[in-house]
Amino acid sequence: MLGIHLCKRFYKWPTKINEIKKLYNPISTVSLNQVLNTTSPNLPTEPTKIKGWIKNIRNQKNISFIEVNDGSDLGGIQVVGNKDAFHQLKHGACVEVEGSLVMSQGKTQQVEMQLQSVKQIGECPEDYPLQPKYHTMEFLREIAHFRSRSNTFGAMFRIRNQASMSIHKYFQKSGFVWVHTPTITASDCEGGGEQFQIKHVPSPDLPPPSNLQAGQEHHFFGQPAYLTVSGQLEAEIYALSHSRVYTFGPTFRAERSNTTRHLAEFYMIEPEMAFIQQADNVDIAEDFLKSIMRDVMENCREDLEFFDKKVDPQLLVRLNKALDRPFVRLTYTEALEILTKQQEVVFENPIKWGDDLQREHERFLTKKYDDVPVFVTLWPKSIKPFYMRENQENPLLVDNMDLLVPDIGELIGGSIREERYPQLLNRIKELKMDEETYQWYIELRKFGSAPHGGFGLGFERFLQYLTGMKNIRDVIPIPRHQNYCKF
Amino acid sequence: MLGIHLCKRFYKWPTKINEIKKLYNPISTVSLNQVLNTTSPNLPTEPTKIKGWIKNIRNQKNISFIEVNDGSDLGGIQVVGNKDAFHQLKHGACVEVEGSLVMSQGKTQQVEMQLQSVKQIGECPEDYPLQPKYHTMEFLREIAHFRSRSNTFGAMFRIRNQASMSIHKYFQKSGFVWVHTPTITASDCEGGGEQFQIKHVPSPDLPPPSNLQAGQEHHFFGQPAYLTVSGQLEAEIYALSHSRVYTFGPTFRAERSNTTRHLAEFYMIEPEMAFIQQADNVDIAEDFLKSIMRDVMENCREDLEFFDKKVDPQLLVRLNKALDRPFVRLTYTEALEILTKQQEVVFENPIKWGDDLQREHERFLTKKYDDVPVFVTLWPKSIKPFYMRENQENPLLVDNMDLLVPDIGELIGGSIREERYPQLLNRIKELKMDEETYQWYIELRKFGSAPHGGFGLGFERFLQYLTGMKNIRDVIPIPRHQNYCKF
Numbered sequence: 001m002l003g004i005h006l007c008k009r010f011y012k013w014p015t016k017i018n019e020i021k022k023l024y025n026p027i028s029t030v031s032l033n034q035v036l037n038t039t040s041p042n043l044p045t046e047p048t049k050i051k052g053w054i055k056n057i058r059n060q061k062n063i064s065f066i067e068v069n070d071g072s073d074l075g076g077i078q079v080v081g082n083k084d085a086f087h088q089l090k091h092g093a094c095v096e097v098e099g100s101l102v103m104s105q106g107k108t109q110q111v112e113m114q115l116q117s118v119k120q121i122g123e124c125p126e127d128y129p130l131q132p133k134y135h136t137m138e139f140l141r142e143i144a145h146f147r148s149r150s151n152t153f154g155a156m157f158r159i160r161n162q163a164s165m166s167i168h169k170y171f172q173k174s175g176f177v178w179v180h181t182p183t184i185t186a187s188d189c190e191g192g193g194e195q196f197q198i199k200h201v202p203s204p205d206l207p208p209p210s211n212l213q214a215g216q217e218h219h220f221f222g223q224p225a226y227l228t229v230s231g232q233l234e235a236e237i238y239a240l241s242h243s244r245v246y247t248f249g250p251t252f253r254a255e256r257s258n259t260t261r262h263l264a265e266f267y268m269i270e271p272e273m274a275f276i277q278q279a280d281n282v283d284i285a286e287d288f289l290k291s292i293m294r295d296v297m298e299n300c301r302e303d304l305e306f307f308d309k310k311v312d313p314q315l316l317v318r319l320n321k322a323l324d325r326p327f328v329r330l331t332y333t334e335a336l337e338i339l340t341k342q343q344e345v346v347f348e349n350p351i352k353w354g355d356d357l358q359r360e361h362e363r364f365l366t367k368k369y370d371d372v373p374v375f376v377t378l379w380p381k382s383i384k385p386f387y388m389r390e391n392q393e394n395p396l397l398v399d400n401m402d403l404l405v406p407d408i409g410e411l412i413g414g415s416i417r418e419e420r421y422p423q424l425l426n427r428i429k430e431l432k433m434d435e436e437t438y439q440w441y442i443e444l445r446k447f448g449s450a451p452h453g454g455f456g457l458g459f460e461r462f463l464q465y466l467t468g469m470k471n472i473r474d475v476i477p478i479p480r481h482q483n484y485c486k487f
Numbered sequence: 488m489l490g491i492h493l494c495k496r497f498y499k500w501p502t503k504i505n506e507i508k509k510l511y512n513p514i515s516t517v518s519l520n521q522v523l524n525t526t527s528p529n530l531p532t533e534p535t536k537i538k539g540w541i542k543n544i545r546n547q548k549n550i551s552f553i554e555v556n557d558g559s560d561l562g563g564i565q566v567v568g569n570k571d572a573f574h575q576l577k578h579g580a581c582v583e584v585e586g587s588l589v590m591s592q593g594k595t596q597q598v599e600m601q602l603q604s605v606k607q608i609g610e611c612p613e614d615y616p617l618q619p620k621y622h623t624m625e626f627l628r629e630i631a632h633f634r635s636r637s638n639t640f641g642a643m644f645r646i647r648n649q650a651s652m653s654i655h656k657y658f659q660k661s662g663f664v665w666v667h668t669p670t671i672t673a674s675d676c677e678g679g680g681e682q683f684q685i686k687h688v689p690s691p692d693l694p695p696p697s698n699l700q701a702g703q704e705h706h707f708f709g710q711p712a713y714l715t716v717s718g719q720l721e722a723e724i725y726a727l728s729h730s731r732v733y734t735f736g737p738t739f740r741a742e743r744s745n746t747t748r749h750l751a752e753f754y755m756i757e758p759e760m761a762f763i764q765q766a767d768n769v770d771i772a773e774d775f776l777k778s779i780m781r782d783v784m785e786n787c788r789e790d791l792e793f794f795d796k797k798v799d800p801q802l803l804v805r806l807n808k809a810l811d812r813p814f815v816r817l818t819y820t821e822a823l824e825i826l827t828k829q830q831e832v833v834f835e836n837p838i839k840w841g842d843d844l845q846r847e848h849e850r851f852l853t854k855k856y857d858d859v860p861v862f863v864t865l866w867p868k869s870i871k872p873f874y875m876r877e878n879q880e881n882p883l884l885v886d887n888m889d890l891l892v893p894d895i896g897e898l899i900g901g902s903i904r905e906e907r908y909p910q911l912l913n914r915i916k917e918l919k920m921d922e923e924t925y926q927w928y929i930e931l932r933k934f935g936s937a938p939h940g941g942f943g944l945g946f947e948r949f950l951q952y953l954t955g956m957k958n959i960r961d962v963i964p965i966p967r968h969q970n971y972c973k974f
Contacts, residue, residue: 071729122936148728221972241635242558440632449609485708
C-alpha cells in the first residue's frame with residue numbers, strides 16, 4: 001500500500017509460465033504448538049521440520065541444547081544435537097531444524113527433537129538488542145519491534161488474542177451482533193479538550209477545492225471531524241434494531257497525563273442491549289467478566305502461570321478469588337457512607353456525597369472487600385453524562401454502575417440510557433448541549449423507543465487485571481501516548 | 488462517556504438499600520430467532536413473551552396479523568389477534584406481545600403466536616421516516632439511524648457480523664494471532680495526499696505546552712501523526728515473532744473520489760505469515776476466501792436468499808460458481824497478452840506491459856473467465872510498493888497477486904515481502920524514501936529475518952461481493968466519505 005513508485009516503464013517480458021508455475025507449492029509449516037501437544041504414541045516416525053527463532057543455547061561437552069520457538073507456545077521445543085551442528089548459530093537467529101521427535105527425559109518439556117540437520121534462515125548479528133538477559137520494561141518499549149519475541153510479550157499477545165476471542169464467543173453465543181461503529185465522528189467531546197481532530201492535508205500537487213471562500217478552512221468531511229471516544233451512541237442505533245449488539249474497536253483520548261493507566265489509543269468493548277434494566281446490566285456485566293476470565297484461564301494456562309511466577313505472585317490467587325465469589329454490590333450512597341465513616345485511612349482528597357471517587361477511594365473499597373471486584377451503582381446525576389437514565393425512585397440518581405478492581409480502579413462503566421423522549425430532550429437543553437448535533441440521537445427516542453443500556457470494558461485495563469502488568473503500555477502491541485508515535 | 492456535567496452539588500441522600508435491591512432481576516428476554524427455530528414438539532405450553540418492533544400490520548374482518556421483529560431474524564414472527572387488540576398500534580412501534588406459540592398454517596412461517604396480550608413499549612408517531620413502502624438507498628442513507636430496522640439493512644448487518652466471525656474462525660483454527668496494529672501511525676503515505684493527519688485541539692482552558700518555540704506547532708505525539716492506511720508493516724513485526732498473525736480493523740484513505748467503491752473509513756483484514764512463498768500466499772488466499780464464503784452461506788442462508796431475490800438475481804449463481812471452480816491464475820504478463828491480443832473490446836485506456844490495470848481491463852478478465860475470480864500474479868516491480876519481494880527469476884517482477892472479482896475489481900491484494908536486508912535497504916534508497924522513518928522496518932531484516940508475506944482483504948468490497956449491493960456505503964453501519972460525517 002505504501003510507497004507506490006509511479007515511474008511506469010515499458011517492458012515486454014517473455015512469458016515463462018512453466019517456470020512460474022513451478023513456484024506453486026502447498027503450505028508446509030507445522031506449528032510448534034501442535035507438535036508439543038502430540039502424545040507419545042502419536043509422534044511421527046518420519047523426521048519433522050520446525051521453523052522458528054533460537055531463544056536459548058546451552059552447550060555441554062559434546063552436545064548442545066537449543067530452544068527453538070515459533071511464537072505459538074511459551075516454552076518452545078528443545079532440540080538436542082552435536083555441538084558442531086550449532087556452533088555458527090546465534091541467539092535470535094531464524095532456523096529450520098529437522099529431526100525425530102521423542103518424549104523428553106527432562107521435566108519441563110514433553111516432546112523434544114533429536115537433531116538431524118539445521119539450516120539458518122535468517123542470521124542474527126551480535127548487536128541484536130534483545131539479548132537473553134534481563135531487560136527493563138522501559139528498554140523493551142524502546143525496541144517495540146522486537147519485544148514480541150521475548151517470553152513476556154510473546155505470552156502477552158497470545159493472551160490478548162485469546163481474550164479477544166473469548167469476548168466474541170461470549171456475545172455470539174447469546175445472539176449479539178458485532179457492529180463496527182465509526183472511528184471518525186462528528187460529535188465533539190463536551191469541552192474537555194480530550195478529543196483528536198482529523199485534518200486532511202491535501203497533496204501539494206492537487207488544486208484546492210473551488211468552493212472555498214477566502215480564509216475558510218477546508219474540511220474533508222464538510223464539517224469538523226474527530227476520533228471517537230466511545231462507540232456507544234452509535235451502538236444504540238443498532239440496539240434499537242437488532243436488540244443485542246456490541247462494539248470492539250479502537251477509541252481515542254488526547255490524555256495529557258503521562259500515567260501507567262492511560263493511552264491515546266485503546267480498545268473498548270461496548271455491549272448495548274434493548275429491553276434490559278439496571279439490575280440486568282449489572283448481572284450481565286458480572287457474568288460477562290467471569291466468563292471471559294474463565295475462558296482465558298482455561299485456554300492460556302501456561303502463559304498465565306508465567307505471569308503469576310514472573311510478574312505478579314498474587315495474580316492467580318486474586319483471579320480465582322474473583323471467580324469464586326459474587327462481586328460486591330454497593331450503591332454510591334452506601335459507598336460514600338463507608339468512605340466517610342471509616343477511621344482507618346486519612347484520604348488526601350476528602351470526599352462528600354456528590355463527588356467523584358478518586359483512586360485512593362477506589363483502592364480503599366476494593367481492599368476492604370478483600371480484592372473482590374466491587375460494583376458501585378446509582379451515582380449522582382450531576383456528575384454523570386447526559387444519556388444516563390434518571391432513577392425512578394430518586395431523581396438525583398442515575399441507573400448506572402462502575403466496576404472497581406484492585407490496582408486498576410474502574411474496569412467497567414455502564415448505565416441504562418434515558419429512553420424517554422421528553423426527559424432526554426429536557427436533559428440536553430438543561431446541559432446547554434447542541435440539540436442539532438444530537439437530533440438523530442433524540443429521534444431514536446421518538447420512534448419505537450425501548451428501554452436499553454449497556455457498558456464499556458476498557459480492554460487494556462482488563463488485560464492488566466488478567467496479567468498483573470503494571471504499565472498499560474505493555475499490554476498493547478504498539479502503544480500511543482503523549483510524545484510517542486514510533487512506527 | 489460524553490457530556491459529563493461538572494457541576495458537583497452536595498447531597499446527603501438517605502440510603503434505601505432495600506428498595507434498590509428490589510431492582511435486581513434476572514434477564515428475561517427471549518431472542519426471536521431461538522423461538523422461530525423451535526420445532527413443534529418442543530413448543531412451550533406456557534405463554535411466551537416476545538419484545539420487538541412492528542414491521543407489518545394486516546387487517547382482516549375480525550382478526551389482525553402483525554409481524555414483530557427483534558432484529559435477530561429476517562422474517563420476524565407473525566402474531567394473530569383480535570383486531571381491537573392492535574387498533575392503537577402503528578408500524579414501527581416497539582411492543583411486547585404475549586401468547587401461545589403454535590405451528591403456523593401459512594407457508595412462509597414455521598412458528599406463529601396466538602395473541603393473549605400486547606403492550607406498547609415505545610410508540611411510533613406517523614411522521615416516522617421509515618414507512619413500510621419502497622425507499623431508495625439514497626433516502627435510507629439519509630436516515631442511517633433508522634435504516635438498520637429495514638429488512639435489507641437488518642439482513643446486511645447480520646451478514647456482516649457472520650462474515651466477521653467466519654474470518655476470525657478461519658484464522659483461529661489455524662493458530663493465527665489477532666494483532667491490534669495501531670490506528671494512529673507515524674508513517675506518511677508516499678506523497679499521494681491520501682492520508683488524514685491527526686491534530687489535538689487543546690481545550691482553551693488549558694495553558695499551551697511551555698517548551699514550544701514561537702511559530703512552532705504543537706504536536707501531541709511530538710511529531711506529525713496520521714490515520715493508518717494499512718496495518719501490514721506493523722503486522723510484519725508480529726509475523727516475525729508469532730509466525731501467523733492477522734489484523735482486522737479500520738483503515739483510512741482521504742479519497743477525493745465520490746464513487747460507489749470508496750470510503751474514507753473502511754475495514755481491512757490482513758493476514759501476515761512467516762515461512763511462506765508466493766505460491767502458498769495465493770493458495771491460502773483462495774482457501775481463505777472460499778472458506779469464509781461457505782461459512783457465511785451456511786449460516787446466513789435466509790438473508791442471502793433475500794439479497795438474491797431483491798438485490799441481485801445472479802448473486803447465488805455467481806457465488807456458487809466461484810465456490811465450485813478453482814480460481815483462475817494468470818501472471819500479469821499473461822493477462823497483458825490476453826488484453827492486448829483480444830479483438831472483442833476497444834478499451835478507453837489502451838494498455839501496455841508496465842501499466843496498471845484499469846476497471847475496464849479487470850472487468851474484461853473476469854468476464855472472459857465466466858465470472859470466476861481471477862488471480863493476477865507477478866506484476867512489474869516499477870508500479871508496486873517498495874516492500875514487495877523481487878522475483879527470483881526475473882528482477883523486473885515482484886512476487887505478488889491481485890484477486891479480481893466481477894463488478895468489484897480488486898478484492899484482495901498481497902505479496903511476499905522483501906525479507907533480505909541489503910535488497911530492502913537498496914530499494915528504499917532507490918525510491919528516495921526516508922530511511923530514518925523505516926529504520927525499525929529495515930532492522931526486522933537484520934536480526935532473525937525470515938521469508939514472509941500476506942494479503943489484505945477489503946472487507947466492505949467483500950460484503951458487496953457477497954450481497955450484490957451496488958454502493959459500498961450500504962454495507963457499513965455508518966459510512967464516512969467526502970462531505971459526509973453525520974452521527
